[in-house]
Amino acid sequence: MPTTTVDLTADNPRGAHARRTTAWIAAGLATAAGFTGALLAPADAAQGQAQRLMYLHVPAAWVAYLAFAAVLAASVAHLINGDLRWDRVARAGAEIGVVLTAVAIGTGSLWGHLVWGTWWAWDPRLVSTALLLLAYTGYLALRRALAERTGGPDGGDRRISRPAAVAGIAGFLLVPVVHFSVLWWRSLHQQATILAPERPPIDPRMALALLLAVAAASTVALLALAHRVLRLERRVAATGEAPTTGTGTGRRSPAPVR
Amino acid sequence: MIRRPGRLALVAVLLAGGGLLVTSVLRDTLTYYRTPGEVLTDPAAARQRVRLGGEVVPGSLRHDGDLVVFRLADAGRQVTVRQHGVPPETFREGEDAVVEGRLGTDGVFDADQVLVRHGNEYRPSSPAHPEPSDAR
Incomplete structure (x- = not known):
């Protein structure tokens, strides 16, 4: 992924070409997923047409996990080598993850209304997903608050990036809780099908539609990440990186060495 | 600071x-819901508002005026549920359901909300694959 991201975020004709190619691949996958999910795949025996919401809900949730995994990886990389580009990748990943988590909650709510008979239930999967949304919204709010306090550009200042990286790593603790909530506790939400160790039966056309939708959503998210990182890079280049050393103390009086 | x-x-x-x-x-x-076994072993706890989950026993579903009466089963224990109000369209015998309400003194669970707890198996409903609605 690093080489892909670097290529895709390059601010030159080659990078632009790579982004255009990715956009075409994403459009092709999305068309195929839409066609398969809406027409080729049959309606579910127990749930009827409402089950088709799966082709939006599951990709949104999985790619949100992926986006938060990108936040984790980029935050760790930033703490290790101090490269602010990783900090910008982390921020873009969190933004994409928050949007996708909201989409997963929204589509899930509609699906629940149609099949369970309720828009919302205080069930472990639903509550933990809401906490996940809250955690990464808090992460973005923390970045904003730090940027306002330090006056540095978000994405170009280590006084923002270091605390944010710690929060971005800590937030990922919730992802396994969300994913395994349906196994650890009694829930209204059904358990995993594709990601289950012993896969329960799913019609192959439904599985195909689901996998195409996940591929399309992943490609769109990667493209969104590349564009977002590029835009943040340009913004930081315009304002200039804050003249800080690697210690993260900045203009404030130096903290006592421990 | x-x-x-x-x-x-x-x-x-x-x-x-x-x-x-x-x-x-x-x-x-x-503990999103209690099982019939838990409600039967500790009926006092179920006198407060709780959720009860289990499989809708095939053949137990009947309509009695505004009431829908059925039994919920899990691990061999069963509780009769008296539901006030219409269950969701996806509600079927043989599928899991979670009801919300309280256990009456007559041992019947008075519920005012039914949620359908569907499984993680997905099958086509086309006539080419005849499938009884309560097949699991």
Whole structure:
């Protein structure tokens, strides 16, 4: 992924070409997923047409996990080598993850209304997903608050990036809780099908539609990440990186060495 | 600006408090529903409003005026449910359901909400694959 991201975020004709190619691949996958999910795949025996919401809900949730995994990886990389580009990748990943988590909650709510008979239930999967949304919204709010306090550009200042990286790593603790909530506790939400160790039966056309939708959503998210990182890079280049050393103390009086 | 050790302690206290608050609020969430066995062994607890989950026993479903009566089963134990109000369209015998209400003194569970708890298996409903609605 690093080489892909670097290529895709390059601010030159080659990078632009790579982004255009990715956009075409994403459009092709999305068309195929839409066609398969809406027409080729049959309606579910127990749930009827409402089950088709799966082709939006599951990709949104999985790619949100992926986006938060990108936040984790980029935050760790930033703490290790101090490269602010990783900090910008982390921020873009969190933004994409928050949007996708909201989409997963929204589509899930509609699906629940149609099949369970309720828009919302205080069930472990639903509550933990809401906490996940809250955690990464808090992460973005923390970045904003730090940027306002330090006056540095978000994405170009280590006084923002270091605390944010710690929060971005800590937030990922919730992802396994969300994913395994349906196994650890009694829930209204059904358990995993594709990601289950012993896969329960799913019609192959439904599985195909689901996998195409996940591929399309992943490609769109990667493209969104590349564009977002590029835009943040340009913004930081315009304002200039804050003249800080690697210690993260900045203009404030130096903290006592421990 | 609070000095660094003080700030760390404050953060720790806030985190611990938040954790306690979240877990106490979530206790109801972590046991989203009780099983028929739990309700039968501790009927007093089910006199307060609780959720009860299990499989809708095939053949037990009948309509009695505004009431829908059925039995919920899990691990061989069964509770009769008297539901006030219309269940969702996806409600079927042989599928799981979670009801909300309280256990009456007559041993029947008076519910006012039914949620359908569907499984993680997905099958086509086309006539080419005839499938009885209660097949599991």
